[in-house]
Amino acid sequence: EVQLVESGGGLVQPGGSLRLSCAASGFVFSSYEMSWVRQAAGKGLEWISHISTGGGTIHYADSVKGRFTISRDNAKNSLYLQMDSLRAEDTAVYYCAASRRFDYWGQGTLVTVSS
């Protein structure tokens, strides 16, 4: 069974940092492109970053470029999102998604940026 489990969310003050993790199982993680997608309460989905299978190609949405860093460890079947200089508008549920088609999704982890 395919599983993606996000962790690392929580409450952080504006300007702070968090590192999200996404643990994958049930599929060959190293063969799948991965992405992070977020959703603010009551809002639509927002794609924020993508990483290729080997990690050599990375893209970011303008809203997080320069503040967020995506990475992966294929040996640990894990995806990461380092989030720095957090703002109130970064408050959202963060999902990891697998494949170019976003076939598989985790259940999400809530990040709240507030003083």
Next chain:
Amino acid sequence: QSALTQPASVSGSPGQSITISCTGTSSDVGGYNYVSWYQQHPGKAPKLMIYDVSNRPSGVSNRFSGSKSGNTASLTISGLQPEDEADYHCRSYTTGSTWVFGGGTKLTVL
């Protein structure tokens, strides 16, 4: 990276058909056949329903179909069922090798 445009809400009665539109530009929807649709029930993760404009993943009902004309993609659900009530999100590949979602559409089954 402007969001694609979807109607905020649509509704239909059981057994009817509805169509949700997703309008972008020639830099996203109109430029690539990489439009996907996702169904999301409250408090749940999105689920892939249509990929590459009109393809259904294994296990998705054939009541769901997708199409595209110019800069507008569409999701049609035929034979509406109560369990179809959910939010639906479109997504497209864009120039610059990024992805963009629509604002989401709430489907109500009356």
